[in-house]
Amino acid sequence: MKRALRAVPAVWSVLAALVVSVGLLALAGAPPFEALVLVLDGAVGDGGRMADTLMSWVPLTLASAGLVVTFVAGLWNIGVEGQVIAGAIGATWAARTIPGDGLVVIPAALAVGVVAGAVWALAAGVLKTRGGVNEIFGGLGLGFVAQSVATYLIIGPWKRAGIASTSGTEPFREEVWLPTVGGTRLSPVAVLLAVAVIFLVWALLRGTRFGLRLKAVGANPASARLLGVPTEATVLRAFALGGGLAGLAGAVLATGIQHKLVPAIAGGRGFLAILVVLLAAYRIVWVAPIALFFAILSVGSAQLQLRLDLDSSIGGVLQGILVLFVILIGGWQALYRRGEP
Amino acid sequence: MLELRGITKRFGSVVANDGIDLDVPPGSLHAVLGENGAGKSTLMKILSGFLSPDAGRIRLDGREVPTGSPRAALQAGIGMLHQDPLVCLPFTALDNFVLGRRGRIDRAAARREFGELCARLDFDIDPDVRARALSVGERQQLEIVRLLSLGVKVLILDEPTSGISSEQRTKLFAALRTLAADGLIVLFVSHKLEEVEELCDRVTVIRSGKVVGERTLPCPADELVELMFGEVVVSSERPVVEIGSPALRVGGLAAGGGRQRIADVSMEVRAGEVVGLAGLEGSGQRTLLRVLAGLEPVRSGTVEIAGRRVDGSSYEHFVAAGVHYLPAGRLEEGLVPGLTIAEHLTLAARLPEWVVDWEAARIRAEEAIEHFRIKGGPDTPADALSGGNQQRLLLAMMPKDLRVLLMEHPTRGLDIESADYVWSRLLARRESGTAIVFSSADLDELVGYADRVVVFFSGRVLADLAAAELTADRLGTLIGGKVAS
Numbered sequence: 156m157k158r159a160l161r162a163v164p165a166v167w168s169v170l171a172a173l174v175v176s177v178g179l180l181a182l183a184g185a186p187p188f189e190a191l192v193l194v195l196d197g198a199v200g201d202g203g204r205m206a207d208t209l210m211s212w213v214p215l216t217l218a219s220a221g222l223v224v225t226f227v228a229g230l231w232n233i234g235v236e237g238q239v240i241a242g243a244i245g246a247t248w249a250a251r252t253i254p255g256d257g258l259v260v261i262p263a264a265l266a267v268g269v270v271a272g273a274v275w276a277l278a279a280g281v282l283k284t285r286g287g288v289n290e291i292f293g294g295l296g297l298g299f300v301a302q303s304v305a306t307y308l309i310i311g312p313w314k315r316a317g318i319a320s321t322s323g324t325e326p327f328r329e330e331v332w333l334p335t336v337g338g339t340r341l342s343p344v345a346v347l348l349a350v351a352v353i354f355l356v357w358a359l360l361r362g363t364r365f366g367l368r369l370k371a372v373g374a375n376p377a378s379a380r381l382l383g384v385p386t387e388a389t390v391l392r393a394f395a396l397g398g399g400l401a402g403l404a405g406a407v408l409a410t411g412i413q414h415k416l417v418p419a420i421a422g423g424r425g426f427l428a429i430l431v432v433l434l435a436a437y438r439i440v441w442v443a444p445i446a447l448f449f450a451i452l453s454v455g456s457a458q459l460q461l462r463l464d465l466d467s468s469i470g471g472v473l474q475g476i477l478v479l480f481v482i483l484i485g486g487w488q489a490l491y492r493r494g495e496p
Numbered sequence: 497m498l499e500l501r502g503i504t505k506r507f508g509s510v511v512a513n514d515g516i517d518l519d520v521p522p523g524s525l526h527a528v529l530g531e532n533g534a535g536k537s538t539l540m541k542i543l544s545g546f547l548s549p550d551a552g553r554i555r556l557d558g559r560e561v562p563t564g565s566p567r568a569a570l571q572a573g574i575g576m577l578h579q580d581p582l583v584c585l586p587f588t589a590l591d592n593f594v595l596g597r598r599g600r601i602d603r604a605a606a607r608r609e610f611g612e613l614c615a616r617l618d619f620d621i622d623p624d625v626r627a628r629a630l631s632v633g634e635r636q637q638l639e640i641v642r643l644l645s646l647g648v649k650v651l652i653l654d655e656p657t658s659g660i661s662s663e664q665r666t667k668l669f670a671a672l673r674t675l676a677a678d679g680l681i682v683l684f685v686s687h688k689l690e691e692v693e694e695l696c697d698r699v700t701v702i703r704s705g706k707v708v709g710e711r712t713l714p715c716p717a718d719e720l721v722e723l724m725f726g727e728v729v730v731s732s733e734r735p736v737v738e739i740g741s742p743a744l745r746v747g748g749l750a751a752g753g754g755r756q757r758i759a760d761v762s763m764e765v766r767a768g769e770v771v772g773l774a775g776l777e778g779s780g781q782r783t784l785l786r787v788l789a790g791l792e793p794v795r796s797g798t799v800e801i802a803g804r805r806v807d808g809s810s811y812e813h814f815v816a817a818g819v820h821y822l823p824a825g826r827l828e829e830g831l832v833p834g835l836t837i838a839e840h841l842t843l844a845a846r847l848p849e850w851v852v853d854w855e856a857a858r859i860r861a862e863e864a865i866e867h868f869r870i871k872g873g874p875d876t877p878a879d880a881l882s883g884g885n886q887q888r889l890l891l892a893m894m895p896k897d898l899r900v901l902l903m904e905h906p907t908r909g910l911d912i913e914s915a916d917y918v919w920s921r922l923l924a925r926r927e928s929g930t931a932i933v934f935s936s937a938d939l940d941e942l943v944g945y946a947d948r949v950v951v952f953f954s955g956r957v958l959a960d961l962a963a964a965e966l967t968a969d970r971l972g973t974l975i976g977g978k979v980a981s
Contacts, residue, residue: 363851367839370832377829380811381791381821382843382893 168480175480176473185463194470197458198451206341210412212450213342214239214404216349218428219435219442220356221400225276226437227360228393229373234279234294236425237301238272238398242405244305245271247416250327250409251313260331265348265406272402273395275301280394284387290394298425306418313416323417333411342411349443352400357439369393401425427453430478436485449474497521498650498681503552505538512538513549514705520683520698522649525676527684527692527713530702531724531911536685539702540652543683544576545569556650570596575643576652581635583627590623593642606645613641617671632777633664640671650681655909657691661776662939662972669695687724687911689717725913739947740767742803743931744788744900749797752783758955761797765900765931770923772946772963773935774975779952781935785902788933789821790814802899818899824908826886833879837861837872837889844893864892869917884914891921901925903934907941919945939968939975951975 180187198208218235225232246268253260275297282293310319333342360366368389371379380386408420431449435441456470500518504511512535520526530536541547543554548564554574555561562568569575583592594606610623619637627635636656643651653672657665672682672695686692692699693713701709701723709723742764749761758780765771773781786792788799790811799807801817823829831840838861842852845860861874868888872881878889887910894901906922907915922932923945936942942949943966951959951974959974 362854364842364847364849367835367843367852370839371835371843374834375828375832378827378832379843381823381829382832382840383812383815383846384843 168477168484171480171484172473172477175476179472179476180465180469183465183469185459185465190459190463190465193458193462194452194455196455198455202337203339204454206335206337206339208447208450208454209346210340210342211454212447213345213349213411214408215424215428215431215450216443216446217352217404217407218401218424219431219446220349220352220439221272221397221404222428222432223356223435223437223439223442224359224369224400225393225397226432227366227373228369228390229376230280230283230390230393230397231289231291232276232279232294232394232397233291233429234276234296234298234425235397235401235428236421236423237294237298238275238401239405239408239421239425240298240301240305241275241398242268242272242402243409243416243420244301244308244405245269245402246406246409247308247313247324247327250331251324257330257332257334261333261344261410264331264410265403268402268406268409269399270402272405273399276394276398276401277391279398280391284390302418305416305420309416309418321418323413323415326415327410331410332414333407340412342407345407345411348403348407352403353439353443356400360439365389365392401428427474430474434478434481497555497557499555500539500543501553501555503539503542503554504550505535505542505547506550511705513542513552516552516702516705516707518700518707520650520681522679522681523676524698525672525682525684525696527686527696527699528702529686529689529692529699529720529724531687531913534702534724535705536687536702537654538705540576540654540683540685543569543650544574544652546576570643570646570648573647573649574652575646575648575650576654577636577639577643577656579654579656581632581639583630583635583638585628586626588624588626589621589630589638592627592638593623593645595642596646609645610641613644617641617674618667619671631660631664633660633668636660636664636668637671644675648680650683651675652683652685654685655687656684657686657688660937661975662969665691689720689912692720693717721912724911739769740929743767743769743801743929744933745798745800745803746784746788747798747800749784749787749799750795751787751792751797752780752795752955756780756783756955758783758787758952761957763950763957763960765933767899767929767931768926770926770932770934770945770947772942772949773933773952774939774942774949774971775935775952775958776975777937780955781952782904783955784952785821785904785933785935788814788900789819789902791821818897820894820898820901822890822894822901822903822906824904826883826890827879830890831878831886834877836875836877837865837870837881838874840878840889840893844895864889868892868921883909884911887914887918891918897928898925898930901930901932903932905936905938906934907936907938915941939971943968943971 177187180190197204199205218239222232222235246264249264249267250260253263279290279293279297282288283290306321309321309324313324315325333344335342368384371382371384372386372389376386405420409416413420427449431442431445434445452470452474456467459465459469460467498520500516503513503516505513516539528536538547542549542563545564545566545568553560554563556572556574561572561574584595590607590610593610594601607623614621619641621634621638630638656668676682684696697713699711699713700707701720703724744765746761746763750759752758761784775781783792787794790809790813794807798805801819806814806817827833838857841860841864842857858874865872868891870885870888872885878886881889907918910918926932943963946963949961949963949966949971950957
């Protein structure tokens with residue numbers, strides 16, 4: 156009963172967003188239903204496309220899972236994008252410097268990515284707890300720094316032999332790429348990682364003392380402190396875990412998708428993850444399907460450009476509309492429940 | 497004439513108001529009496545437009561009052577003074593006074609009107625002082641004159657006497673009598689019997705969302721208590737307890753800053769002793785309690801628990817020394833909204849396990865619910881509990897062995913039955929040698945439960961007296977800063 160009620164805003168929002176999207180597509184001069192079919196076909200039409208969609212799903216899911224941890228703890232960790240970039244930088248450093256075959260280097264690159272993301276998030280955390288800087292501003296600022304560091308490394312110390320170009324570093328040697336299957340870009344390791352992370356975050360929030368403390372600090376830090384929760388340590392751990400998962404997303408992007416460091420390595424996934432988590436109302440079990448839906452929209456809307464000559468950013472517009480409607484309808488519900496229209 | 501017909505309001509499965517009818521003629525001082533959670537506040541919020549009823553109508557002087565809009569209610573002549581007066585703190589008294597008026601504001605005329613209204617009701621407020629600098633009682637007075645200037649014919653007061661001094665209470669009651677004599681309808685919402693008896697001429701008693709009776713005052717108190725609770729409550733007897741060695745000693749303590757500052761506070765509390773902290777809100781009691789709980793740093797002076805210095809230590813150190821603090825804001829600094837009873841008890845148990853055993857947590861919660869008679873289940877969120885049940889949950893969360901128990905307004909907002917229950921649990925702690933220090937704005941509570949009362953006035957100890965030599969009246973004068981005889 157309770158769960159069904161909760162699902163209502165999501166259903167209404169999806170319907171409303173669909174109606175508005177169809178209207179927008181019509182305005183743009185495209186046949187709306189054909190366009191929607193094209194998006195779906197572009198995302199799951201054949202094995203290769205499904206592989207692309209899944210590989211787009213993995214980093215988005217990882218970053219979103221990390222965000223759930225920080226959001227539950229009441230931390231507006233808006234700096235995920237920077238933490239994803241930091242993870243990609245860390246993984247790139249490992250892939251370039253650590254000698255050996257994939258069995259050694261790939262786990263090391265993923266681990267360094269996790270650490271780099273965690274450190275980047277912890278910086279925002281320490282700025283908050285010790286510097287009195289709101290994590291929204293700290294996170295945004297650190298995001299710009301991470302972006303600049305990535306660009307500097309690409310055109311500076313890590314530039315390709317002979318040319319300094321923002322198109323990226325030299326690709327990694329092939330043995331440190333995440334292994335793929337079936338001639339597609341699908342990496343089972345990456346998908347397994349994402350599934351494992353979803354499960355771990357679920358178990359953490361549901362069954363551990365740390366998860367309970369996160370919720371307590373998130374809902375009321377003053378009470379949590381009186382109840383014996385070490386609030387600062389809990390906040391910092393939440394940042395470290397959330398940033399670590401965002402860093403893992405960056406490491407997967409570098410070693411599994413781009414196979415090098417590019418300036419736009421995060422590609423807005425950090426911000427997209429915020430939308431995923433808002434849509435999921437901070438509940439981890441909803442993150443996987445919603446991230447999949449977003450991945451389908453992102454990958455599939457490339458077809459709109461190829462086939463209908465529409466700008467592929469229409470996919471982003473659809474995602475934005477959807478989130479706006481969910482927040483709007485959730486807000487209306489809260490207003491009416493209190494009896495003040 | 498104010499007429500309410502069939503007012504009904506549900507919150508989920510809870511029926512807060514169940515077909516309430518009420519008639520109040522002009523010039524009445526009418527009380528709405530009921531225990532916590534009886535539905536008084538809901539009814540008043542519906543009357544003043546803050547909540548929409550599911551059914552029912554309101555008429556004033558024969559005209560229908562639109563429901564669900566505070567503005568419409570105010571235009572119809574119904575104004576409400578909330579428990580925490582809704583004044584805009586950074587504004588001056590005069591700015592607050594003209595707030596909510598429509599059209600051009602003539603400040604000179606408003607100033608004249610403000611002065612006249614204050615003079616008529618014997619209120620003394622400087623129109624140019626910022627509301628932040630006014631006491632709670634003065635903010636109430638400001639709200640009353642503002643509502644009068646907007647032309648209200650019905651003035652609702654929701655528990656207006658919590659947190660104001662006895663002098664201000666006397667002034668408030670005198671003003672309400674003046675207003676009623678002029679033909680205004682005064683609706684006085686309270687769970688305090690004595691005040692209703694003192695002020696009002698008629699009373700409607702509400703229980704579980706229904707009107708259970710109406711009486712003309714004076715009428716026997718037993719009758720009203722029985723109407724409120726359905727059974728007569730007997731106050732718990734105080735057990736005689738041996739007073740032991742010093743559990744808490746404070747020497748020359750200074751702490752806090754600004755209006756919260758305390759200075760030169762020295763006191764000793766022995767095991768099994770109950771000490772009440774009296775004083776106007778913000779006279780230093782809260783700062784002292786928070787310092788003793790380890791939540792605020794000591795500027796100078798010493799704090800000893802069972803003979804060991806603890807000043808300068810962390811909160812965790814105070815907890816380990818056997819200190820426990822029950823703050824007044826239950827949902828603000830005691831409980832976590834959204835977390836369930838089982839989750840609260842799990843956190844409070846401070847267990848070393850990393851993985852929570854929810855089966856054990858459920859059993860622990862069920863035991864606590866039964867033992868402390870909490871109305872709720874293990875999975876009920878704390879914010880869905882009534883005030884009395886929230887306080888019971890806080891009691892259930894107290895550690896077993898305590899040296900010093902610190903409490904801020906332990907029974908604020910509770911009805912007699914809940915308050916009595918809370919105190920019976922607290923006093924039982926004395927037998928195991930716990931020293932109790934509590935602050936309260938309720939003089940009867942201080943005189944009734946404390947062995948000694950320490951009176952605070954602007955951050956300093958004004959008097960330290962045995963409760964046996966005190967009466968509520970004498971204490972009331974002391975709180976105002978007068979050391980007489």
